[in-house]
Amino acid sequence: xxxxxxxxxxxxxxxxxxxxxxxxxxxxxxxxxxxxxxxxxxxxxxxxxxxxxxxxxxxxxxxxxxxxxxxxxxxxxxxxxxxxxxxxxxxxxxxxxxxxxxxxxxxxxxxxxxxxxxxxxxxxxxxxxxxxxxxxxxxxxxxxxxxxxxxxxxxxxxxxxxxxxxxxxxxxxxxxxxxxxxxxxxxxxxxxxxxxxxxxxxxxxxxxxxxxxxxxxxxxxxxxxxxxxxxxxxxxxxxxxxxxxxxxxxxxxxxxxxxxxxxxxxxxxxxxxxxxxxxxxxxxxxxxxxxxxxxxxxxxxxxxxx
Numbered sequence: 001x002x003x004x005x006x007x008x009x010x011x012x013x014x015x016x017x018x019x020x021x022x023x024x025x026x027x028x029x030x031x032x033x034x035x036x037x038x039x040x041x042x043x044x045x046x047x048x049x050x051x052x053x054x055x056x057x058x059x060x061x062x063x064x065x066x067x068x069x070x071x072x073x074x075x076x077x078x079x080x081x082x083x084x085x086x087x088x089x090x091x092x093x094x095x096x097x098x099x100x101x102x103x104x105x106x107x108x109x110x111x112x113x114x115x116x117x118x119x120x121x122x123x124x125x126x127x128x129x130x131x132x133x134x135x136x137x138x139x140x141x142x143x144x145x146x147x148x149x150x151x152x153x154x155x156x157x158x159x160x161x162x163x164x165x166x167x168x169x170x171x172x173x174x175x176x177x178x179x180x181x182x183x184x185x186x187x188x189x190x191x192x193x194x195x196x197x198x199x200x201x202x203x204x205x206x207x208x209x210x211x212x213x214x215x216x217x218x219x220x221x222x223x224x225x226x227x228x229x230x231x232x233x234x235x236x237x238x239x240x241x242x243x244x245x246x247x248x249x250x251x252x253x254x255x256x257x258x259x260x261x262x263x264x265x266x267x268x269x270x271x272x273x274x275x276x277x278x279x280x281x282x283x284x285x286x287x288x289x290x291x292x293x294x295x296x297x298x299x300x301x302x303x304x305x306x
């Protein structure tokens with residue numbers, strides 16, 4: 001059995017539905033474009049009830065336009081320390097996620113052990129989005145999760161990308177300065193050279209923080225380092241292809257990458273992060289020794305990022 005409802009906040013605030021589902025949920029997954037502390041306060045009691053009962057809670061928040069506020073991020077960073085069942089991720093800004101696509105989903109998935117509830121629509125996790133804005137959302141209650149499975153597949157396509165990272169207090173310090181400047185005057189902030197430098201610094205920090213899957217560039221670095229330990233200074237592109245395909249197979253994460261374009265992606269990362277690349281955000285990790293052969297630059301040898 002399943003039921004489908006379409007609600008606006010004017011009929012019944014979606015925040016009330018979320019609280020009802022969350023407090024009984026044993027497995028919750030949320031992906032929202034914007035996260036604000038006003039939204040956290042709406043669900044706080046239900047979230048703690050779910051966690052106290054052993055429920056799992058996972059949330060992904062977007063950082064485009066620097067709208068997600070630092071206070072909400074700090075809340076989840078701190079709560080995560082107390083609750084191993086809580087996971088908090090951020091999705092990197094569109095300028096650094098290689099797609100130039102704005103991250104804009106609003107997906108709420110709940111499982112109470114007997115049935116699933118899925119919510120998809122216009123509501124971000126903000127006080128306005130959950131309670132007072134004119135939002136419209138569709139709610140799926142299912143004992144046999146058809147729509148929930150489809151939405152979970154979309155959620156996982158978000159979760160298992162190398163744009164995702166776990167923020168910490170150090171990262172939040174830099175992000176808070178940028179957020180304040182954007183809040184004060186976004187147009188002026190975009191023109192400020194000092195702020196542009198601060199944004200670049202936090203974007204570089206994102207690349208060093210843990211994520212959900214290893215990035216292709218980090219796997220290339222790992223492989224070449226292992227070869228260096230054997231006395232091999234440079235490797236061929238086919239050797240890199242073979243090593244990375246074997247690694248994702250061994251770690252059982254093949255489904256997290258597009259295998260049909262995996263080799264092209266490897267070549268693209270080599271070119272993008274090559275020492276003489278003209279890419280503005282290339283990290284200059286690799287050095288082309290000769291045609292088809294690559295080694296690590298000094299920066300590549302000490303790379304610890306994602």
